[in-house]
Amino acid sequence: MNNLKKIILILTIFPFCGATGFAQTHRFIYELKYKTDSTSEHYEKENAVLDITGNNVQYYEYQAIEYDSINTNSPINSFSSYDFSIAKLKRELASETNKNYYLLNDTYWVFESNDAIDWKLEPDMKQVGEWKVQRATANFGGRHWTAWFANEIPFPEGPYKFNRLPGLVVEVSDSKNNYLFNLAKIEHPKNPNTNIVETLFKKKPMPISFEKYQKLLLDFYSDPYHRFRNMEEGTWSIGITDGTEVKTKEGLNKITKEKQERIRKENNPIELDKAIKYN
Numbered sequence: 001m002n003n004l005k006k007i008i009l010i011l012t013i014f015p016f017c018g019a020t021g022f023a024q025t026h027r028f029i030y031e032l033k034y035k036t037d038s039t040s041e042h043y044e045k046e047n048a049v050l051d052i053t054g055n056n057v058q059y060y061e062y063q064a065i066e067y068d069s070i071n072t073n074s075p076i077n078s079f080s081s082y083d084f085s086i087a088k089l090k091r092e093l094a095s096e097t098n099k100n101y102y103l104l105n106d107t108y109w110v111f112e113s114n115d116a117i118d119w120k121l122e123p124d125m126k127q128v129g130e131w132k133v134q135r136a137t138a139n140f141g142g143r144h145w146t147a148w149f150a151n152e153i154p155f156p157e158g159p160y161k162f163n164r165l166p167g168l169v170v171e172v173s174d175s176k177n178n179y180l181f182n183l184a185k186i187e188h189p190k191n192p193n194t195n196i197v198e199t200l201f202k203k204k205p206m207p208i209s210f211e212k213y214q215k216l217l218l219d220f221y222s223d224p225y226h227r228f229r230n231m232e233e234g235t236w237s238i239g240i241t242d243g244t245e246v247k248t249k250e251g252l253n254k255i256t257k258e259k260q261e262r263i264r265k266e267n268n269p270i271e272l273d274k275a276i277k278y279n
Helices: 003-013 063-072 210-222 249-265
Strands: 025-034 044-053 056-061 088-092 097-104 107-114 120-128 131-140 143-150 168-174 179-187
Touching: 044 063, 056 063, 097 210, 107 210, 120 143, 131 168
Parallel strands: none
Antiparallel strands: 025 044, 025 179, 044 056, 056 088, 088 097, 097 107, 120 131, 131 143, 143 168, 168 179
């Protein structure tokens, strides 16, 4: 029996139960640096969360925890939202099948994907903090990735879809350093929302195929402010990040072109082979 099968078997039989007898949540927080524009030297920064509770695995951005708390305590028909370009994920432990969650146009969408990664274990070892880690490499999503995993942390998991190695992924990055994940902290929250990726926005996720979701993104690009097109001037306004407001059709045309230019420029998804070809 290979190392990965041994680990999965151990985790299935002994799901790391706490004193209460319920499966404890192991939370791994990663520092994520990524480029929305591959031609730029600028990095966006975000903390990413990998929650493992028994056989349940969730991956999401850290700010979701704050928004989940806000929305839990808000009125029934009210919720706060935010934009994030990387999917929230849910899967079973060490599974290659992921549920991908995105909020778009005030609707919460979900589609499944099969994300098998053919890792090559390398002999290289190094020390990362208190862990001795081993290198693994793979091609996935149109990029070449290098991961460093710790055998002594017995979870065949990692951030995003980088799992099924014989130990937790501590670091992973692509060859052009567009995306870099580094394990920063380990926590064991007492009362986590073990269904956060589904309940975060107080909306039932709507199933959709990947192809139809891509079509929604293309439609959004074609007219990102379409809801205001058929409304009379004076009945609507759009707040801009510089503090000004757009209230006219002329202004709407201007910010539409600016939005489309930004979408074309910031088209550097983590799975590069799924990038949309905008005109």
